[in-house]
Amino acid sequence: MKKRLLLITLVCALVAACATPTAAPTSAPATSAPVPATSVPKPTDAPKPTDVPKPKDMVFWTQFDEKNLDPKIDSFVGNEYLRATMPQFNKAFAGKWNWVNVQRDFSKMNAELITAVQAKGDVPDLFQISLDINTFVSNGAAQDLTAWASAQPWYKDLDSGAIKACTATDGKLYCIPLSVRPQVVYVWKDHFPNGYPKTPAEFIVQAAALKAKGVSALTYFGSTDGDGNGITRGMTTIMASFGGKYDDGNGRMLLNTPENTAAIEFMREIVAKGYVTESSFVGKFQEEVAFKDGKAGSFLQGLNGYLFLNTLTAPSGKKYAKGNSNDLPDAVAAGDAYLAAFPAPAGKTPGCNLAASGLIVPVGAKNLEGAREYINWIMTPDQNPQFVLGAVGGFPALKASLSNPSFQTPYFQQGAKVVAASACRPWFGTLTKPAVAQPIVMTALYKLIKEDPKADIAAALKKAQDQYNAEVK
Amino acid sequence: MKGWVDFVLKLHDMKKQKWFRNSLPFWLILPTVITLLVVQVYPTLYTVWLSMQDREPAGWIFVGFNNFERLFNLGQFGESVGLTIVFLVGHVLLTMVGGFFTAFLLSQKIHFSGLFITLLFIPWVLSQIIVGFMFRLLVAPEYGVFSGILLDPALFPPNGLSVLVAPPPRPWFGDFPFPTSAALGLLILASTWRALPFATLLILAAIQMVPLEVIESSRIDGANGWQIIRHIMVPLILPALVVVIFNIILNGINGVGLVLSLTDGGPGTATQIISYLLYSIGWSRIQFGRAAALALIMAVVNWILIMGTLRVTRVEERDI
Numbered sequence: 001m002k003k004r005l006l007l008i009t010l011v012c013a014l015v016a017a018c019a020t021p022t023a024a025p026t027s028a029p030a031t032s033a034p035v036p037a038t039s040v041p042k043p044t045d046a047p048k049p050t051d052v053p054k055p056k057d058m059v060f061w062t063q064f065d066e067k068n069l070d071p072k073i074d075s076f077v078g079n080e081y082l083r084a085t086m087p088q089f090n091k092a093f094a095g096k097w098n099w100v101n102v103q104r105d106f107s108k109m110n111a112e113l114i115t116a117v118q119a120k121g122d123v124p125d126l127f128q129i130s131l132d133i134n135t136f137v138s139n140g141a142a143q144d145l146t147a148w149a150s151a152q153p154w155y156k157d158l159d160s161g162a163i164k165a166c167t168a169t170d171g172k173l174y175c176i177p178l179s180v181r182p183q184v185v186y187v188w189k190d191h192f193p194n195g196y197p198k199t200p201a202e203f204i205v206q207a208a209a210l211k212a213k214g215v216s217a218l219t220y221f222g223s224t225d226g227d228g229n230g231i232t233r234g235m236t237t238i239m240a241s242f243g244g245k246y247d248d249g250n251g252r253m254l255l256n257t258p259e260n261t262a263a264i265e266f267m268r269e270i271v272a273k274g275y276v277t278e279s280s281f282v283g284k285f286q287e288e289v290a291f292k293d294g295k296a297g298s299f300l301q302g303l304n305g306y307l308f309l310n311t312l313t314a315p316s317g318k319k320y321a322k323g324n325s326n327d328l329p330d331a332v333a334a335g336d337a338y339l340a341a342f343p344a345p346a347g348k349t350p351g352c353n354l355a356a357s358g359l360i361v362p363v364g365a366k367n368l369e370g371a372r373e374y375i376n377w378i379m380t381p382d383q384n385p386q387f388v389l390g391a392v393g394g395f396p397a398l399k400a401s402l403s404n405p406s407f408q409t410p411y412f413q414q415g416a417k418v419v420a421a422s423a424c425r426p427w428f429g430t431l432t433k434p435a436v437a438q439p440i441v442m443t444a445l446y447k448l449i450k451e452d453p454k455a456d457i458a459a460a461l462k463k464a465q466d467q468y469n470a471e472v473k
Numbered sequence: 474m475k476g477w478v479d480f481v482l483k484l485h486d487m488k489k490q491k492w493f494r495n496s497l498p499f500w501l502i503l504p505t506v507i508t509l510l511v512v513q514v515y516p517t518l519y520t521v522w523l524s525m526q527d528r529e530p531a532g533w534i535f536v537g538f539n540n541f542e543r544l545f546n547l548g549q550f551g552e553s554v555g556l557t558i559v560f561l562v563g564h565v566l567l568t569m570v571g572g573f574f575t576a577f578l579l580s581q582k583i584h585f586s587g588l589f590i591t592l593l594f595i596p597w598v599l600s601q602i603i604v605g606f607m608f609r610l611l612v613a614p615e616y617g618v619f620s621g622i623l624l625d626p627a628l629f630p631p632n633g634l635s636v637l638v639a640p641p642p643r644p645w646f647g648d649f650p651f652p653t654s655a656a657l658g659l660l661i662l663a664s665t666w667r668a669l670p671f672a673t674l675l676i677l678a679a680i681q682m683v684p685l686e687v688i689e690s691s692r693i694d695g696a697n698g699w700q701i702i703r704h705i706m707v708p709l710i711l712p713a714l715v716v717v718i719f720n721i722i723l724n725g726i727n728g729v730g731l732v733l734s735l736t737d738g739g740p741g742t743a744t745q746i747i748s749y750l751l752y753s754i755g756w757s758r759i760q761f762g763r764a765a766a767l768a769l770i771m772a773v774v775n776w777i778l779i780m781g782t783l784r785v786t787r788v789e790e791r792d793i
Contacts, residue, residue: 224738435759
């Protein structure tokens with residue numbers, strides 16, 4: 001009886017231990033999608049001649065989820081793209097590769113990949129990158145693709161800006177660019193009927209007239225949200241238009257320059273005079289609302305903005321309310337909106353931040369062959385445009401893809417003119433740790449422009465650059 | 474011979490039974506021990522190791538206490554500590570006062586007290602993220618519930634109060650971030666709202682343990698309500714109050730969901746309390762070594778608070 005009781009107690013304790021809630025381990029990341037189980041063939045099973053070989057999984061981390069059918073979600077267009085494209089790939093490589101998509105949260109996926117690589121956990125075969133490449137390189141997370149990529153037939157057709165965005169400070173290529181997303185200014189024609197101002201002085205004059213009508217001239221991502229994410233958006237376009245940048249060309253941060261100071265003084269003036277929406281500094285993408293409602297005259301955003309800026313109301317009251325990625329291009333085609341470059345002082349070229357969306361092959365990827373075949377499959381004039389239009393927006397990295405009819409619309413034609421008239425480059429330049437630089441720079445700029453407009457610009461910029469340079473010495 | 478064999482077998486059985494009896498507690502707790510080793514001990518040891526590493530493209534390199542040194546030299550660290558202190562003082566004060574007042578009311582014989590307690594618990598079951606978004610919707614410019622009132626220059630001269638954007642006022646004591654910014658004040662309110670049910674329930678339980686005879690005797694002796702609360706009730710429930718304070722501080726130090734959804738550390742760095750700084754260093758800047766160092770510092774603070782709580786509860790048990 002005693003023995004039976006002891007045995008029951010032991011079993012209960014084992015079951016209780018297995019049911020104990022456990023915290024997530026700090027190293028190996030969990031995959032959100034189950035990987036299909038592969039059955040191990042029994043030794044007695046002899047493969048029949050008619051058996052179709054089971055394809056090997058090619059695991060791809062993206063920000064999209066092909067199983068999410070919610071039409072209201074920001075990533076709806078990308079989700080649809082995956083639903084259409086994954087079967088195409090699997091059919092093209094039937095019996096060889098099986099595309100397994102693992103959706104990751106956009107704001108955390110970079111850190112999750114780097115964690116997986118550093119902890120030697122479950123690393124995908126391909127990773128969709130949307131931000132700076134240097135962070136992956138400095139953390140040893142991306143494979144050097146220079147030799148392989150330059151031997152591929154599509155390499156010569158790549159846009160030079162796209163190659164640059166995927167090239168790290170050591171001169172090597174660590175990602176395959178699929179699209180480039182320059183920053184542009186979206187403008188409501190009713191508020192700027194004579195074209196967007198070309199110089200800061202013109203901007204101030206026109207902004208004053210708009211303010212008298214109760215309209216803000218500009219809205220942009222000016223908050224410190226996302227740990228300084230604003231620096232990858234409009235903020236750099238503004239600074240670069242005055243000739244400003246953040247590095248000295250040799251990997252060290254240099255903020256305290258006359259050009260940066262001039263840009264900050266301009267921003268201080270227009271913010272103080274109320275020409276910029278208050279929501280520009282609130283965060284959570286609230287700055288978009290003012291442009292979508294027609295209450296802001298212009299909006300600094302990436303060329304992929306059409307993916308998210310939907311349900312628009314022009315200043316005239318006309319609605320573009322399909323609720324999808326056609327709304328903004330429709331508004332441009334109808335002439336209610338247009339694209340423009342940011343004003344630049346005389347003698348300066350309008351600047352713009354250039355972000356590339358592409359593919360990384362992470363260190364530790366198991367299916368290198370599958371990853372390379374996927375890259376070759378998508379880097380064709382058929383597939384590249386689909387990815388760009390369907391998933392990430394911007395211009396395709398392959399020049400041949402530009403002849404696709406989808407890029408001949410007024411929206412993209414105007415975008416091409418803006419880019420041709422601007423000096424677009426990645427914001428991080430030669431900085432080796434952009435993820436560290438981002439919050440430092442954006443916080444400094446935010447405080448100088450909005451929080452304490454009387455603070456000494458030179459002292460604050462010097463303090464910020466010294467902080468970064470001390471971090472990376 | 475058979476007898477000898479029987480004797481040896483019987484001896485072997487007896488030894489086996491004795492060994493099994495003596496080692497049984499070990500086997501019973503072994504699953505729990507393994508679980509604790511995997512989810513607590515190993516991560517702790519790994520964090521200690523990580524706090525002394527820095528990452529280069531080729532791999533990890535040992536840097537000793539360099540991460541700790543760099544952390545202390547980081548200007549933002551000092552600011553975060555200051556903001557955390559201000560946040561905790563405000564959060565604890567408001568929660569304790571609100572919790573005591575609510576618990577006192579509920580301890581009186583009022584109708585539907587059960588319903589009130591049930592309703593009171595709604596904030597506690599909401600996640601930090603949801604609470605953060607709710608409070609943000611109250612004050613968001615242009616469409617917030619209270620934005621019309623807050624942005625009225627007549628009520629908040631000269632230009633109204635944009636809670637999520639208003640810069641912090643000039644500090645009174647050097648660089649110490651006091652008075653708080655409006656955003657930090659909102660964060661304190663939101664976290665107090667969420668923690669109130671927990672504090673109320675614990676204080677209510679403590680109040681209900683106070684002997685009625687003591688209260689009645691003091692009334693007979695002429696003590697008024699405030700005197701009863703101050704000189705009778707509070708001293709009797711003081712150990713419970715201390716436990717509540719420690720728990721509130723622990724939750725306040727470690728929670729980051731509320732900050733992320735309400736202000737995302739902004740405006741500027743006005744709400745970058747220490748838990749947010751840890752998240753930022755680890756997940757945004759991807760400096761895992763530095764983040765591990767900060768996590769260890771926070772663990773030490775948490776440990777001190779937990780030891781304090783245990784000490785107070787042990788004193789309370791001894792007194793009983």
